[in-house]
Amino acid sequence: MSAIAIALQASGDVAQARSTFCVGIIVAATCGASVIYGIERWSLAKQTAVHFAVMVCTVLPALLASGWFPLDDFWGVALVVAVFLGTGAVLWTLFALIGLRTRRPR
Template identity: 30%
Template structure:
């Protein structure tokens, strides 16, 4: 239980920090006079930017929790790396997708959900491939030290 709470707190911290930095970056890119934590369609649901920012922070915290909890799939030693990856993918996709919709990042229709899914799969694959290559190099380096 202590480990789960630690993961959740780390996820909340990383989620809010990342969400805020990304929204701030977009505010600078679009040269916004006033800070808005998300797209205009999201902002239109709130009476003030303070309310929108508070809800955004909650959503960013939940996104952080999804990714933090999903990483626990890689700690189940009895599972193969394939099963760990599939479970991790499913948790992140099923947990992140509704939160992304609530954040106003894309509208809920077939085209945008398909586009989001395609981008999600591509980004996931790139991160997975990078992780696998890094792990392979670490294993080879470890094995080389054993044989020296």
């Protein structure tokens, strides 16, 4: 994604370059942090808290920098935070249900 963003930047398409770079950060952070849920000695609460902290430090700034949302006032920033929290809650719930359903007894 970084190479594509650099090529877009070089071609003069700054908005698309920024957007592509932010998508790369979001995908890399999300995929990279997913291994947290594989640490079996941690409780689900600890896994969730650490994963959330990583997302706050990576995905949330990427969303704010992406240019996808108007950030002219408080409500624009509030929208980004709401989308971040809402999407995270839905995905966490979905994957928790899938994990519970596919968990094999030990």
